Amino acid sequence: MASTSIGGLLFSSAALIAALSLSAEGFVAPSSHSSLARSYAPASDSSPSALYNRQARRKDKKKKKRSSLVIDDDDEDNAPAVNSQSYKKQEPILLGGGEIGFDSEVGESKIPVATSSSSQSSKSKLDQELSGERIAEEGIVGESVTSAASVSDMPLEPGMMQPDVTTIVTDPDTGIARIQQGKYVMDKVTGKAVILSSLGPEYRLAQMFPGVPPEVREQYRFDWKTVTVPEMVEQLKQACTVPLKNSQTGKEWLGVPPFPQISNPAVDFVLSNRDYLGHRMKKALGRLKLRSQSQFKKEEAAELRELWKHFLLLEDHISAPFRQIVLNAETIVGPNFGNLDMKSYCNGELYERTANYLVLKSMVAHWEKKYNDAMELDALPDDESAFMAQLYTGDPKRYLPDPPIIFRLAEVSRITSMAQQMVKAFVDEEELFDDLPAEVKFIESALSIKGGTALRQFMLEEFCPNENVDPASLREGLKRLYQQMFNMQSDPYGDLTMTLWNLCVATSVGTDEARDPYEEYIANVKGTKYENNPGFFQTYTFNHDKNSLVRFLDSSKTIEKGTAGSAEDVTRQIQGEALQLLGFSFGGGGSPNPATISADTERVEKDYDVPEDRAIGRPHMMGWLDLLGDEELTGGKKEEFEADKWEEVKS
Secondary structure, eight states: OOOOOOOOOOOOOOOBBOOOOOOGGGOOOOOSSOOOOOOOOOOOOOOOOSOOOHHHHHHTSOOOOOGGGOOOGGGGGGSOOOOHHHHHHSOOOOOOSSOOOTTTTTOOOSSOOOOOOSSOOSSOHHHHHHBTOOOEETTEEOOBTTBOOOGGGSOSSTTOOOOSBOEEEEOTTTOOEEEEOOSBOEETTTTEEOOOOSSOHHHHHHHHSOOOOHHHHHHHOOOTTTOOHHHHHHHHHHHHOEEEEOTTTOOEEEEOOOTTOOOHHHHHHHHHTTTTSHHHHHHHHHHHHHHHHHTTOHHHHHHHHHHHHHHHHHHHHHHHHHHHHHHHHHHHHGGGBTOOOGGGTSOSSHHHHHHHHHHHHHHHHHHHHHHHHHHHHHHSOSSGGGHHHHHHSSOGGGGSSSOSSOOSHHHHHHHHHHHHHHHHHHHHOHHHHTTSOHHHHHHHHHTTOOSHHHHHHHIIIIIHHHHTOOHHHHHHHHHHHHHHHHTSOHHHHHHHHHHHHHHHHHHHTTSGGGOOTTHHHHSOOSOSSTTTOTTOOOOOBOOOOTTSHHHHHHHSOOOOTTTSOSHHHHHHHHHHHHHHHHSSOSSSOOOOOHHHHHHHHHHHTSOOOOOHHHHTTOOBOOOGGGTTTTHHHHTTSOOOOGGGGOOOOOO
């Protein structure tokens, strides 16, 4: 029996408006604590309702004109030319107004970026964002200031409209299933768009940060001083177990409900321990399942997999309204990027203002990270010694033809500066910020404090007395917020989420909440044996086909940039290794070597001898990954293929 579903809308991101005239003084260099977000509120009962119509509320409000924020293109003619040499030696200059070209004003990037195609958009990528659009060129959908360039945002075909509800689609070119992001978040339990309560803003805030009545919390709450991971798993299993019956045979038994059903006791249990479960329980269940599987305990592994997937379903269901409300806020903040009159568009009910602040802080965290990456790339020497550093620093999407992102230092600096100013303007408005939940206000203050000791002292001596909040309740609120944020997309919300986790850890030092029973199960801190490491599972190496890339790379010599010699030398090396490995030479038209063919044939008949530097002492072909067979992918159901329905045509 499924519990009451709760809901919301999926956020299709927006973009920036208004080219703003900025100065270097307006820029604040990102600190080590990027930015943060929000807090949770206790829940009351919620009931399904029609989708909350934001448009109805906004009809009564006139959108203020923002023409004063737009800089005329004529101003660019009077701007002094930028000397590319002097630019590299000084702090980032935040260019304002007009159209900013990637080459003429910013200077060429030192990283090996793919060249653009011949057909250029009438707008630059930056101008597309500044005009309230996602970056889009030749059917490629890119980022906006509040949303990343995600595969899930790509239409199946150019020009195809965004679906109403997020769903699973099959790419016609690759045949691979993927998520297609829609206008509304889908609740996996109901298979429909999540629904926000029609009973009022307090109920929608409760949906955003759900809780349970005190008596329910008392029934299910862990004793964190003593509880162990096996005890938590067992209690979770008991809460999820319900009476089941086969309607055809009449057989009755106790078990976890089949997908996508959930029970109210399971939801109550997870909400009672929201700060203790979350992603760390996900990791623990996954490792315990693999551990049982590696010990060839098939029945136990299957039970753990069932519980693991059910817990993932519970997490998705509980976090769906939060994701919807935050994604709604993205459509408010994005199109108003650069507008410092925050009250004109960020005002509203408490849950709306909280979500708006969350999006703003996430935006700052995301662009501060991009700024740091751009600074690091700019500081790297433009030679072969920095080749690998250039590859792994920053967003790899910049290597795409017509990259659908902003990544060059001058443009990133400009966006980061304005994002910081928008957050400051929001916080300075008492009407918007002062009544936000205590967790949010603490985060805003905490990020300016250096050191864990000073942070805890501030929390105990200043913040909690001033806000009339108990330190333990504040810590719990931070952790519950972190669990909700962890269910958001990692890009652009991951930077904010990890900063929030650091605050959770720092504020818990010296308390009972600092105890972490998960660590020995998910961090491999107790060795590599089943006897002394409760989270250990034995990995192993595989046989690989003689023509596989793995065997080719195992047999090849390391070719490092700058050390392999000329292109001819590299070609001869690869051809020689292909001849040794595969028995033929490509590019030369030579015939296969009979001796090599014979040797390869004999080698296929026995196990592949994995090089020791990759095997690192692991056993070979244990086979336990296949223990559950097709059930691993189908959940125990027989997978059906289109070909299974084909019938022979009889003449």
